[in-house]
Amino acid sequence: MLKTVTLIAIMFIAGCASSKTYTPPQTVEGLRSLYTQLNRVSAITHNILVANSPICSKLKTYYGFIPMSLKEQGNEEQKKLVIKAFHLKKQPIVTYVDPKRAADKAGLRVGDVIISANDNRWSDTKSPDEFTKLLGEAQQSSHLRLGILRDQKKLTLDLTADMACDYSFILSDTNEHKAMARNSEIIVDFGAAKLLKRDDELAFFISHELAHILLGHTLPERGKELANYKMRNIMEKDADALGVRLMVRAGYDPAGAETALKSSDLIDSGPVTKFFNYHGPYMPVDKRIRYLRKVLSE
Numbered sequence: 001m002l003k004t005v006t007l008i009a010i011m012f013i014a015g016c017a018s019s020k021t022y023t024p025p026q027t028v029e030g031l032r033s034l035y036t037q038l039n040r041v042s043a044i045t046h047n048i049l050v051a052n053s054p055i056c057s058k059l060k061t062y063y064g065f066i067p068m069s070l071k072e073q074g075n076e077e078q079k080k081l082v083i084k085a086f087h088l089k090k091q092p093i094v095t096y097v098d099p100k101r102a103a104d105k106a107g108l109r110v111g112d113v114i115i116s117a118n119d120n121r122w123s124d125t126k127s128p129d130e131f132t133k134l135l136g137e138a139q140q141s142s143h144l145r146l147g148i149l150r151d152q153k154k155l156t157l158d159l160t161a162d163m164a165c166d167y168s169f170i171l172s173d174t175n176e177h178k179a180m181a182r183n184s185e186i187i188v189d190f191g192a193a194k195l196l197k198r199d200d201e202l203a204f205f206i207s208h209e210l211a212h213i214l215l216g217h218t219l220p221e222r223g224k225e226l227a228n229y230k231m232r233n234i235m236e237k238d239a240d241a242l243g244v245r246l247m248v249r250a251g252y253d254p255a256g257a258e259t260a261l262k263s264s265d266l267i268d269s270g271p272v273t274k275f276f277n278y279h280g281p282y283m284p285v286d287k288r289i290r291y292l293r294k295v296l297s298e
């Protein structure tokens with residue numbers, strides 16, 4: 001399981017397959033477009049994970065920035081593409097700052113070069129991979145002191161982490177329009193992120209899948225229930241009812257749930273998720289929207 005967004009970004013960008021079918025983009029534009037959606041899905045997912053942290057038993061720290069660095073191993077052609085797309089340097093460089101979160105509040109900016117994290121200095125480490133690992137570990141503590149280089153000036157920034165539910169997400173590089181839950185991971189298709197232009201819409205997809213995880217639907221022992229039509233319908237209704245509340249708690253407009261369902265229904269002639277195909281026989285969209293409205297009015 002991928003623990004942090006940072007790792008996911010590095011995995012994607014460095015071209016390490018997160019699934020067997022993954023093929024990294026072959027152009028700078030393709031890479032940037034995938035990365036833009038990765039950051040957007042990350043920001044929405046983490047808004048939901050932070051806002052709902054009081055109901056989660058296991059928490060993780062979240063700082064809201066993505067440092068990118070190249071893995072020492074890896075395909076040389078892809079490395080060239082990544083360096084070009086993100087102007088990478090030897091040290092990790094900040095390629096994304098999540099608005100409203102710790103890094104943004106502390107003044108971290110895209111383009112900042114990270115030269116130290118807590119007591120670990122880039123210049124003291126033996127290899128880029130070692131520093132990347134230490135930086136990842138430092139992000140698991142509740143305070144983070146970052147040494148950065150900006151316009152050739154050295155700055156020190158102090159960050160205090162937000163606490164978020166300890167779940168991760170993957171942006172799957174496919175043009176399908178699904179989201180699904182697997183173990184403790186929320187998987188969002190690149191196609192779904194592009195289709196759902198409003199954050200409120202994407203928040204519904206993500207919240208619904210998080211609800212499946214929180215309700216224990218992805219546990220291996222629930223497999224039998226998933227195969228049962230009646231049980232499956234109950235699980236979907238429960239995930240909808242909880243999901244829409246999770247998104248509202250994170251400040252998203254529940255009207256986004258309705259337009260998300262309508263547009264994904266139009267494009268796929270099928271409902272939102274197909275977790276082991278268990279949305280196949282689920283409620284028609286108009287009925288599902290009426291059900292969501294009823295949940296919110298209670």
Ligand SMILES: [Zn+2]
Pocket residue numbers: 208212236239273275279
């Ligand atoms: Zn579902």
